[in-house]
Amino acid sequence: MKKILPTSTAGSLPKPAWLAEPEVLWSPWKLQDDALIEGKQDALRVALQEQLQAGIDIVSDGEQTRQHFVTTFIEHLEGVDFEKRETVRIRNRYDASVPTVVGAVARQKPVFVEDAKFLRQQTTQPIKWALPGPMTMIDTLYDNHYKSREKLAWEFAKILNQEAKELEAAGVDIIQFDEPAFNVFFDEVNDWGVATLERAIEGLQCETAVHICYGYGIKANTDWKKTLGSQWRQYEESFPKLQQSTIDIVSLECQNSHVPMDLIELIRGKKVMVGAIDVATNTIETADEVANTLRKALQFVDADKLYPSTNCGMAPLPRAVARGKLHALSAGAEIVRQELAR
Template sequence: MASRFSSLPQIPTAIVGSYPQPGWLIDRQRLGERLPPRTRADELWRLEGEDLAEAQDAATMLAIGDQKAAGIDILGDGEIRRESYSNRLANALDGIDIDNPGTAIDRTGAENPVPRVTGAIRRARSIEVDEARELRARTDEVIKITLPGPFTLTQQAQNDHYPDEASLAMAYAEALNEEIRELFAAGIDIVQLDEPYLQARPDAAREYAIPAIDRALEGTDGLSALHICFGYAHVHRGAAKPGGYAFLPELNVSRIDIISIEAAQPDLDPSILRKLPDKRIMYGVLDLNDPEVETAEQVAARLREALDHMDAERLIAAPDCGMKYHSRENAFAMLAAMAEGAALVREELKQ
């Protein structure tokens, strides 16, 4: 693994997680009309059974192929087999009453059906490991798999079993730790935890998020990443995003190796990067609220701003967030512009 990562160019490129799912695979209109599902949403898929599995495999191959063709260095599976970034794993654990969901307040302020925790959270089987092996078999390049993080899982659940949220978060962390160990054993180079609720609920995050995140990574031997953002642009369309994070510098003391942050759409003050001196940074350079594709020069300008506050050896170029709600055509064009912009800056650094 180390040799694969060390072979990457300076300022490598990566997707954050999701890539657009084809309309022949999932009902994109229905997907875009609702909040990202926390419980299972099988009704979104166009197919069932073996036909669905075969179609998901084919769409995953398209997502990998698009990333390669666009010039992306760190590849993912595009989360093609998922209805949302979190619900697949969240509903595959023991301790969840699948038939009787609970409710929780989404970060938009709306009530959303969520997993209801009625017993001890345990991982009875692998969840993304088969898909990880499939991804590894498709490419020799650096690959990344995403999982929802323990803090966000806790915020997206109704807790009817544990004495408090901190206990529930630690239980999620222990289950995640088992999955992460197997993912690295399957050949994954980077495991990313998605933790958008660190920003949405910073007070609770300061109480127990870092211990839970560190427990999820305890004893693992691959590179870890953590994505923290202000939410999908599609979901928060029309709402102004803050120009700074309520919870970010705190992550510098965590076990996480790479911090993925949204910077383009909120016009983030890049000086915050000085608060993360010990981490690699996946820096958001694609504004996913705007369907107009950035130019390579716009991407390069955002990377140069980041380099005013950190060294190039720690910088990774990425979109702000997942690209799930964009058209495949737009997503591909954005990734290609990102790769070209990173190449421009790479050449400048050689001079």
Template sequence: MTPALLPTSIVGSLPKPSWLAEPETLWSPWKLEGAALIEGKQDAMRIAVQEQTRRGIDIIGDGEQTRQHFVTTFIEHLDGVDFAQRRTVRIRDRYDASVPTVVGAVHRERPVFVDDAAFLRASTDRPIKWTLPGPMTMVDTLYDAHYRSREKLAWEFATILNQEARELEAAGVDIIQFDEPAFNVFLDEVKDWGVAALERACEGLRAETAVHICYGYGIKANTDWKATLGSQWRHYEESFPLLQRSAVDIVSLECHHSRVPLELVELVRGKKVMLGAIDVADTTVETPEEVADTLRRALAYVDADKLVPSTNCGMAPFPREVALRKLSALSAGAAILREELADARV
């Protein structure tokens, strides 16, 4: 049974098994091919579901076991993008990467993740969440030689994402999450068209929608960037008021061990808040009381019935045992606070 208060959730990735991809390596190539790869991905998803269930996670994700990269795995299934034609671009103004090129009108011929989502749905009776890349983050992970406009390309991607999201909903997905780490970088674009494009991706959905905005995996490029941000990270101050007025149901943010002032959560009052209470940049495993303390302090700015304890971001680069122990800490910390809230009502 999913608890009425403080249902826990992962944000995105979990470590992949060593027989599927290189451990502790982001975006590692697959070790299997063909039918063996399909079977291996399904086996990895089964493990991810089982471990989340054993560790007390209430809203189950696939752990991105079927995806090599959280953005490009979706893009590689679209027409109009040439993966052989590579260009080097600056990703989120932080690091250089070789990326595919948009060479024509982008188009989705067939569903990308729907079969995988249906497999996840059949693997658990708990609520499930599926993650998709957000339009702005997709734009920032390509070289555009066709539209020559970040905004135009974002709107095209938003329409494609909406098509995919509607089919994920039909496959039984309860929450569809759009990952938009670019929202913490391109603040003017967020205001000009970023939130509007995100709403287009969510249009007409009955499933709950979420947007995840974080400061990235614990890789050197991200930790070096964070070191330049000063004593307070106030980027959410720009996007949260816009999201509070948007049609998006849930706002997911990085919190634990970050320099985000907790009072910024007040800016999305009325929305559900998926609050990151597990650090993904440090292998030290939080204690349940540390998790409970992060969540407890957040209750000054979000109602308990709208708080969803989660991780700051994905945990793919961690040793598997570290990630699993962090999941246990998340659920145990939520349980502490859940009990406190129950006692306060007596």
């Protein structure tokens, strides 16, 4: 009997203070060499334990072994020079100093596969692993080689597919691609964004998910959200195309967001990861608030296709807050499960 409304997180959990500076994105490691490898594994164990204690059903590594959800993957590839930096606009929101693509991009060795095997050894629960999507990867780089966002995206899609196949072989149950860029570059999403994402999942037997959010609770993102008006309809642009795609699960932000719930209608037939936890505030939701968001979503998605989750990653939050939010997510999902069982 498969559990109904299986809970999961959209991605990162805060890192322990002994591993990296808390509540900071791109925080440098406090350890090095063998101590760092061991420290990352310890942090992964802790993140897993906290998810299990909170009753999270589909667990992850909490992204404990990576500094950033996009750049850590790119650091392991050939053709990208991290010394040669240029300033670019990230998702039309803020400037960042990013590495430069100087030659053909290629993956010589697995990036996260050993970490995924380690996680698999620690638990019998279903595990989910997050990778950056092709469009979000190109948005975090300066391309001096291909001179074409689309060409670079296809190259990254091939590389992601190699990694995803090895993650699947390592025992990962769900592979999630993070594509916040899908909420910004609508023409590209429809021209080639969804197509490159499908190339990244080609041949996979495990479940696949795409996570499209409005970003971490950092100032650049919260400022941007203020410009979006009373209704956030960005998903309207990408959902019809995703509905026709081979992706199994589509995630969206619902808690404290201005996303109209009925947009879920546009992905009818897909499983839906409903963000029922706001990651841009330190206020911990009550179980009832979570349950309420899930009930609203159930007007537009069948219960066997609803996956309660967080809006986005929780890396910048205090650990106690993230822990409280995990417990609220579980408790809220349990309330609705009981209601459905009646």
